Amino acid sequence: MRKTIYLIALAGLTQLAWHSPADAGVECENLQAKTDSVGITISESAKTSPTNDIPVGHCLVRGIVGARKGTDGVSYGIRFELRLPDQWNGRYVHQFNGGNDGTVVPAVGPLLGGNKQDTALARGYAVVSSDAGHDGKANPDRGLAAGAAFGFDPEARRDYGYGAVAKLNPIAVNLVETYYGKKIAFSYGVGGSNGGRHGLMAATRMPNDFDGILAGYPGFNLPRAALQHALDIQSWAKVNSDISKALSREDMATLAKGILAACDASDGLTDGIVGDPDSCETLFKPQALQCPNGRTDDCLSEAQVTALLASRAGPRGPKDEQLYSAWAWDPGMASANWRGWKLESAVDSWGRRPTIGVMGAASLAQIFTTPPTSVGGTPEELQKFLLEFDIKSESSKIFAKDGVMTESAVEFMIPPRSDNPDLKDFREAGHKMIVFDGNADPVFSVLDTVNWYQKLDANNKGAAQSFVKFYRIPGMPHGAGGPSYDDFDFFSPLVDWVEKGTAPQAVSAGITQKNGEAKALVGVRYLYCPYPQVSRVKPALQARKREPASKA
Known part of the structure; x- marks a missing residue:
């Protein structure tokens, strides 16, 4: 694939119309009575005031779908929570969680960047989250192996792999539309790690359910x-x-220095970032x-x-x-995140x-x-x-x-045809997806994601970018952080692509205040270009010692 150089401005945010439950719909406390779906039990539906952790007033709904007794004698079911903001923008996010799931992570809709306060709920989206069909604390006698003990039940395995999202999503959509008395304008799926895998799985098995999917560092080959x-x-x-x-911390620092010495300047600027990772495969x-x-x-x-x-x-x-x-090879291998995993x-x-x-x-x-x-x-x-x-x-x-x-x-666990993907049904539905991955990811190899995208592109006759954009993040380990520009937002470009037809190009990134591992990086901003494009610095700009914001 040919690498190119370009300049691009960030797309503007989509204008949203706000709705409140008073516009129609039902009262939060009455939502439970409006649910007549077989196999769903709502245990709580209550108005919730803003807090320091979740500064958005909303209706909180908790329940379980498909409660049952497993073949291993353990109780199972898809426990979920749904948060319905008082000021709703007409949109919905299914929050795909990571790890082994097993717990209902608060449904705030993390948007996967380094700024943890930037959430879908805070932006006015209705958000659902689940435990993917099992309770990770159900087998305390198994010690540290308890969180994966659901693997002895075949349906729990299936729900973890793909069933929970497929079963819960139509129920959550119905609850959102019942509460507000309006159809959802646009639906999104967002998740990183195993949540990114859920995203790719949804694009394959549920191609009509999500207008846009944001899949970060996806473990699709888990x-x-x-x-x-x-x-x-x-x-x-x-x-x-x-x-x-x-390999001590000092040993890994030696490795990172060696990688930088060999590869840092390959993108036109010595700045602590290996911006051209393909060249590093031969240089280091x-x-x-x-x-x-x-x-x-x-x-x-x-x-x-x-x-x-x-x-x-x-x-x-x-x-x-x-x-x-x-x-x-990437200097992010010396990060605390890489070390913690490996x-x-x-x-x-x-x-x-x-x-x-x-x-x-x-x-x-x-x-x-x-x-x-x-x-x-x-x-x-x-x-x-x-x-x-x-x-x-x-x-x-x-x-x-x-x-x-x-x-x-x-x-x-693996989305069908991941070894030879085309996502034909997702593409023909007119839906869009952004995938991003860290070059220093210690859990899922970025080269596996590159291989997946190259095959997707080949099977779409070189036009995969018309519906899927892929970004490689230099220095990033498993999730935002490490010696990388971690203050980024891939969700807004996805929304603009879905709702306005504005295809994402270069995405601007900075460094969050809490990212101490990135303080040595030169400059304030960086541009992440969609694969296979690579950010480079023009010689004239480098001569003037411009900061990496000039990368294009």
């Missing part, structure tokens, strides 16, 4: 990515049995950082370089086939083991393999599971099914 957890833990353990000491070789004669403070040992290369290559199967993706968390009760070695292990054992494996709930037991997981012989379990689990993890 069962395959879970195999990477085993590869990482096994790779680090070959350096040091104490995973946290395999970690072997250049290997200590020639013994260990020093500014180089890496041979064992560390070997471990990094093994991790970066991705897991391989019994026929040496690529099971997941390779990974990109090497050392800040959780003392875990023995500071990385998130992949605790929660990731529980998920691979109980959700993403068939039959599920009952694992101990201590940090030691969970990490031991990954250390002993034979990737070549046991990876087939993510594709397996049996008489109880009639869908494999690959089938219920």
Whole structure:
């Protein structure tokens, strides 16, 4: 794909018309009586005053859809909450949550940028959120493995993968329209991580339900990515049995400096950002950082370089086939976020083991393999599971099914045809999507998302940008933050695209005040260009030492 250079102004915000429940509809307290849907129980519907945390007056609705007893004897159902703002803009957001779900995250509609106060609810959208069909605290006897214990029930697996959104969305839409007495003008789906996967799943399985979808750092290949957890833990353990000491913070800082030294200037400006990541794949070789004669403070040992290369290559199967993706080099690998996922968390009760070695292990054992494996709930037991997981012989379990689990993890978790996507029905419905991913994401490889988008583009004869825009974020780990310009807004351009037909181009970004890892970056603003375009600095501007706002 050809890279180009361009300048673009940000699209303006869509003008909204405000509605209140007084315009028609029903009173908040009476909403429960208006619900006659089979299988739904509303437990609460009450007017809620603004608070410091949620500074928007609204009607709060809580309930459950499809309550049942699982095959494992545990109670299941899609618990949800819906927040209906007093000043409604006529629009609706389905909030796709992340991780293993299992809890009803407040339905405020985070918009995935570094500014956590910028939410869909604050903008006047009605917002629904759910636990995706299971209670993550339902099995306290399983210790740290409890949050993934729902994987022993086949319907809970299916709801987590795609069923919960499909079941809840029409019910939520009906409640919104009943309350306000008006049809929803536009519907959106928003989520990051597993929530981003929910977004891509919705575009595939529910192509008519959402006018626009914002999918951040999407884990659409989650069962395959879970195999990477085993590869990482096994790779680090070959350096040091104490995973946290395999690569220290200083070691990762050395790696980041090496990446910047090789790749920073490739976009035309030395500014602490690797703006042309493709060129970095050839410019940077970690072997250049290997200590020639013994260990020093500014180089890496041979064992560390070997471990990094093994991790970066991705897991391989019994026929040496690529099971997941390779990974990109980016200075954001030295971020606290990357370290927390891959090497050392800040959780003392875990023995500071990385998130992949605790929660990731529980998920691979109980959700993403068939039959599920009952694992101990201590940090030691969970990490031991990954250390002993034979990737070549046991990876087939993510594709397996049996008489109880009639869908494999690959089938219920990965959007259909993700290995060769076209999103034909979503495109023909006239709907739009923005996908963004961090080049330093430690959980889901940005190169996997690049591969997905390249295939989507090829299957749409080079016109994928007519309905899906993809942005790569330099320096960003798993979510906004790290040594990156994290103050961005991809939701407003999505709304303008859906409602005004104004296709997104370059998106301006700054640095939030709380992002201490980005303070060393030059300048105040940056432009994120849609893939495959790359932000560059014109030589004349660089000579005048203009800040990165001039990147185009």
